[in-house]
Amino acid sequence: MSQPQTEAYATVADQRPSTSDELALGPLQISEIILHTRSFDSMKAWYVDFFGGLKPAVDVAPNRGLKSIPDVTRLCFLRIHTNYPITQVLGLFEIPELGDRHPAGSGLNHMQFREQSLQHLFRRYEVLKSAGITPFKAYNHGPSTSFYYSDPDGNEVELNATNFSKEEDYLAFFQSDEYRKNVEGYQVDAESYMHEKRTSGAA
Numbered sequence: 001m002s003q004p005q006t007e008a009y010a011t012v013a014d015q016r017p018s019t020s021d022e023l024a025l026g027p028l029q030i031s032e033i034i035l036h037t038r039s040f041d042s043m044k045a046w047y048v049d050f051f052g053g054l055k056p057a058v059d060v061a062p063n064r065g066l067k068s069i070p071d072v073t074r075l076c077f078l079r080i081h082t083n084y085p086i087t088q089v090l091g092l093f094e095i096p097e098l099g100d101r102h103p104a105g106s107g108l109n110h111m112q113f114r115e116q117s118l119q120h121l122f123r124r125y126e127v128l129k130s131a132g133i134t135p136f137k138a139y140n141h142g143p144s145t146s147f148y149y150s151d152p153d154g155n156e157v158e159l160n161a162t163n164f165s166k167e168e169d170y171l172a173f174f175q176s177d178e179y180r181k182n183v184e185g186y187q188v189d190a191e192s193y194m195h196e197k198r199t200s201g202a203a
């Protein structure tokens with residue numbers, strides 16, 4: 001009897017519809033994330049640093065008055081990635097009257113941004129550390145590695161890279177016993193983990 005397949009993650013092949021609509025429409029891509037904040041200046045400064053000095057593509061002056069979103073006093077859009085017409089944008093909307101974040105409330109849990117490789121992830125760690133931005137936890141998830149940061153409002157921002165350069169190896173890991181037994185992987189100390197991976201030639 002075959003082993004039950006884990007349903008925690010589907011493979012790429014599982015995720016794509018096989019209907020004719022696929023040809024007509026193709027997959028959607030995430031292109032915008034908007035965060036509300038009452039700490040606009042510190043949030044903007046943090047994300048500018050986080051994205052390597054990326055200046056906002058749109059930065060609307062205070063109290064200009066936006067008819068469609070009257071509660072918003074300022075906004076900015078950071079264009080993180082473009083492959084026109086697809087773009088990926090993180091936006092901040094300032095709403096001075098916001099209440100405190102409620103950890104038990106529904107809503108966004110975290111955002112993940114992926115690096116090209118472990119080498120890039122580790123280099124990013126060093127660049128961010130020199131800007132005073134350090135992760136509050138790090139995980140080797142098995143298929144990938146993640147460093148978790150907290151923005152000034154307490155939103156969780158994950159930086160991630162796969163542990164496998166080939167997609168087939170990455171997808172195969174999701175079907176492995178190792179993965180079935182432990183879908184979250186294990187927490188690591190970022191710096192000793194980076195040292196270990198670099199020393200072994202894995203990064």
Ligand SMILES: [Fe+2]
Nearest residue numbers: 110111112158
């Ligand atoms: Fe995540």
